[in-house]
Amino acid sequence: MSDGRAERIAEFVEPLRVEPGSRVDLERDFDPRYKSGMKKREGVELLRIGVSLLAEYQTRLAAQDTYGVVLCLQALDAGGKDGTIRHVMSGVNPQGVRVSSFKVPSAEELDHDYLWRYAQRLPARGEIAIFNRSHYEEVLVVRVHPEFLLRQHLPEHGPGRGVGDDIWDRRYREINRWERHLTDNGFKVVKVFLNLSKEEQRIRFLKRIDLPEKNWKFSAADVRERSRWDDYQKAFSEMLSATSTRWAPWYVVPADRKWFARICAAAVLAHTLMEIDPQYPDVPPEVRKDLLVAKRGLEQEAPAGAPSDPYAARHPSSEQAGPHGGKKRGKRKKRRKHG
Template sequence: MGDERAERIAEFVRPLRVEPGRKVRLEQDFDPRYKAGIRRKRDGVELLRSGVELLADYQRRLAAQDTHGVLVCLQALDAGGKDGTIRHVMSGVNPQGVRVAGFKVPSDDELDHDFLWRYHRELPRRGEIGIFNRSHYEEVLVVRVHPENLLRQKLPGAARGPGVWKRRYREINDWERYLTDNGFTIVKIFLNLSKEEQRTRFLKRIDVPERNWKFSPADVRERAHWDDYQKAFSKMLSATSTAWAPWYVIPADRKWFARVCVSAVLAHTLIGIDPRYPEVGGETRRELAEVKRELERQAPEGEPADPFAAKETGEGKAEGKAKGKAKGRGKGRGRGKAAGKGRGGKHGGRA
């Protein structure tokens, strides 16, 4: 794609990126209602449509190249808009090239392994985009806000002692570095919702019957820990936004703008990977040319030899029809001559 367009996208996402080494104070540093000067939702919808088309193109290249993989880690508080973001932003891509994994309360089997085990099992393959709807960062968010969960993880006493969070940050950073060294790009997105917007969305889930299923009383209980979560998010962003796997903080109070931002971040990431369609060698090209000639010979009368090329040029169809008419005229003339000879013979007979 053009350098100018790529630079515009890079400029758009730059304020959202958490620079490595930056100490984040979430409530002071990032505004959930920021919208980058875009005044109308209608304009945002157009931008999202363009972003979805761009993602679809790059996802096809990623799958064809089959060298790189992309892991999207999506974090947010309840009602942050994770499901809607996935549904809208990934609406144009081939479902075969995208895997979505959600992580709930760990099972007994998962608790019998290390804390990264269940996440490693769901990683995307090369050529795929994998999305973690909640991710391994739950282990330094929910578990940190509710440290009693450490007891459920069956850790040795020393592993639960002072320094556990600093150690987990280091282990997560090392794991992500290992993945990137092996060709898997990691995109970490935090949907930053204000406390008032969360309250409004909870009420909507209660007031609209079709949304009742999305609401749980547990969501309100977690809301009581709002300040603790803000601190946990701030520490997480500060400790784990790295040069190889940076965090992007997405203003999430306006769903349409959050989706524009996420599509821009993903587009920026794929532009950086720059996946290409594989090129075939000379022998393969010769085989393709032979097959092409054979298929062209099988074209029905009146049809272009290569319908795809005809559609691209706009000339092949007309050319095919012209050839068909010419053949028809030739046959007509042949029949006419034959008939003429026959009549001449009869007349000659009479003479």
């Protein structure tokens, strides 16, 4: 980007990125209250800019119809996933975005391999799919509650089968290979973990109880899961260590301040789209000729006294049209291939 936006956003999200191959201790390495020295009033404007950027790049992604994007959102209860989706995606075209929330698997889903139900919700080319919880539940909740494995009908005997001690390492490898397969085929996987402190979770749970309009959000099961806090911290730390890869890195977003978490999530997604750098397709010369013929016909239909082309009259520079029908673009530097 000639205006430096891509470089600034890349610099902003870099402290959030889990370096592939690194060993993560969530409590030691990432502060849930980190805010990069930013004040909330600055954040409101930055989020507006981020949402505008996402709208611009989403339109280009859809027009190019080559890449798709999968945004995986993970967090503990009350981590802010729903609010992040609502605010970050507020300016995009809903036709190009699909949000899937993964609850307890159904009987049909349990009759397939553990990645099957997530594969059913992948985006088409040109789309953004948001997973509110994702395939990482299979190495998080299921790891903290290994009894859930019994419902998955896994074979019990034979090499590499069943629920042996190596099951989590196997699943990490399987997930990494699956994400590499998606990336190699043009589907970028971007993963965001909303990192909430135990005290902030307590405060948010109390708010859900104190405010009648938020009572529906509260579940006693959430408090029971809170008693397994240390187990979840360990599971998250090991997951981040094992599955942050060069082709699909994790970003740990400080979630104690909702406004800052939303800025970070928008920046991470914008960074991903800028790396893809989708372009509007060029129109072939023969199609361009047909457009010019249609343009002349429409101009001749203008009412008396009205400009033949109101848009061109308001934007004189649009007369300098390139093969795609817009202003001529300068040559772009060749970008490295992704995946």
